[in-house]
Amino acid sequence: MRERKSVKFNLQQQHQQEDQNGHLSPFKLANLFDPDASWDKDQLGDILHWIRQALALICGLLWGAIPLVGGIWFLLFVVLSSGIIYGYYALILKVDEEDFGGHGALLQEGLFASVSLFLLAWILVYSLAHF
Amino acid sequence: MASALFSNLKYSDSLTLVGISVSTAIVCEAISWLLIYRTASYKSLKSTIDKASKKLETMKTTGSNNPPSNILKSKTKKIDRVETSLKESSRDLSLFKFKSGAVVAVVLFMVFGLLNSLFEGMAVAKIPFVPIRLVQKMSHRGLHGNDMTDCSMTFLYLLCSISIRTNLQKFLGFSPPRGAAGAGLFPMPDPKSN
Numbered sequence: 001m002r003e004r005k006s007v008k009f010n011l012q013q014q015h016q017q018e019d020q021n022g023h024l025s026p027f028k029l030a031n032l033f034d035p036d037a038s039w040d041k042d043q044l045g046d047i048l049h050w051i052r053q054a055l056a057l058i059c060g061l062l063w064g065a066i067p068l069v070g071g072i073w074f075l076l077f078v079v080l081s082s083g084i085i086y087g088y089y090a091l092i093l094k095v096d097e098e099d100f101g102g103h104g105a106l107l108q109e110g111l112f113a114s115v116s117l118f119l120l121a122w123i124l125v126y127s128l129a130h131f
Numbered sequence: 132m133a134s135a136l137f138s139n140l141k142y143s144d145s146l147t148l149v150g151i152s153v154s155t156a157i158v159c160e161a162i163s164w165l166l167i168y169r170t171a172s173y174k175s176l177k178s179t180i181d182k183a184s185k186k187l188e189t190m191k192t193t194g195s196n197n198p199p200s201n202i203l204k205s206k207t208k209k210i211d212r213v214e215t216s217l218k219e220s221s222r223d224l225s226l227f228k229f230k231s232g233a234v235v236a237v238v239l240f241m242v243f244g245l246l247n248s249l250f251e252g253m254a255v256a257k258i259p260f261v262p263i264r265l266v267q268k269m270s271h272r273g274l275h276g277n278d279m280t281d282c283s284m285t286f287l288y289l290l291c292s293i294s295i296r297t298n299l300q301k302f303l304g305f306s307p308p309r310g311a312a313g314a315g316l317f318p319m320p321d322p323k324s325n
Contacts, residue, residue, distance in 0.1 A: 041188070046301070053298060064259070071260040113301075117294035123282060124149065127142040127256040 035094045044093075044100060048085055049110030055081045056114035060121025067126045077118055082107055145256040145287060148246065152291035155242045156299050159235045166231040168305055176224045183217040224307075246284055254281035 031037040032047065059077050062068075089095050089106055097103050140146075167173050190210050252273055258280045262270050267279050270286040300306050 049301060056294075067259060069259045071262075074260060113294055113297040116290050117298070120149075120287070120290040120294050123256050123258055123287065123290070124145055126259045127145055127282070128140055131141040131257055 033092060035092065037093075039093070039095060039100075041100055044089070044095065044106070045109045048089065048106060049113070051088065052081055052085060052110040052114035053117055055084060056118035057121055060118040061125055063118075064122045064125025065129060067130055069126075074119075078115065081114060081118075082111075085109075142254075142256050144250060144253065145282075148250070148255055148284060148287055149291055151242065151246065152288060152295055155239070156292070156296045159238060159296070160299055160303060160305065162235050162238065163232070163305065164303075166234060167228055172227060173224070176220055176227065179220045180217060180224065183213055183220060187213045187217060243288070246288060250284035253284070255284050255287055256282040258282045258286075 056077075059080070063073055063077070085107060086103070089097070097106055100106055187210065190206065190213065252275065254274055258270060261267075261279050266286075269289065270282055271279055272283045272285045274281050274283050297306075
């Protein structure tokens with residue numbers, strides 16, 4: 001089993017990569033699935049945020065189109081999206097969560113916005129497609 | 132043909148609501164950029180917070196496991212100093228954004244008033260589950276009848292605001308720095324720019 005790797009903080013590299021808006025410059029897409037890539041806390045947080053939003057949109061559209069009705073499907077979404085996020089950073093990226101503030105900090109990245117986006121998509125598609 | 136399809140949808144008002152929310156979010160972020168994000172003060176404070184939080188993390192994660200007590204004391208003092216500086220910068224940032232955010236708050240208030248007048252008492256969508264009682268106070272606000280799956284304008288607008296504005300701020304890079312106080316659990320759309 002591969003050892004969990006620690007994050008490497010490279011302040012000089014970050015300063016070089018930052019543009020005027022304070023964004024970090026785009027990284028290679030291949031790094032998204034590369035366990036050997038080193039991650040900055042902000043970069044990883046942003047990735048997890050956008051993955052959650054994509055999952056929220058897809059699930060909301062799907063749940064609304066089928067349609068899936070009932071509060072249990074809301075809970076299922078929360079569990080599913082959290083499970084996918086956990087699987088991504090723990091099993092694919094193999095990051096050491098202690099370097100990023102623990103599981104809580106990583107799992108809550110983008111959670112609130114994704115729940116809102118999921119509910120919005122689910123409600124809209126359900127209302128428009130089935131009434 | 133599109134307008135005929137649009138008018139045939141029972142809950143077509145929800146699309147109008149989403150459209151207004153998207154437009155409002157764009158306008159609010161434009162105002163925020165004009166009054167807050169492009170100013171030198173904001174950029175300076177944000178940079179200070181970013182540097183301080185990164186410095187704090189580095190200080191907390193580096194160092195030997197059993198340092199001598201005098202070195203540990205000195206390190207703890209340094210960490211406290213950086214933390215105090217970070218808190219002060221975060222407070223200054225919040226104060227700065229609060230003053231400029233009043234304009235955005237007025238815009239949001241006016242938009243909400245407009246939506247209220249347009250959709251008051253109307254179910255704009257259907258919720259695919261019965262919300263918990265606490266949420267029903269908002270989701271069924273102003274609606275008649277006992278069908279708790281009817282969705283009021285207020286609830287849908289709230290969902291639009293949170294999801295669209297948070298992601299728009301994130302996309303544009305206007306989200307508060309992660310090191311800033313209060314930027315942790317459940318990050319809402321930056322309230323100080325509301």
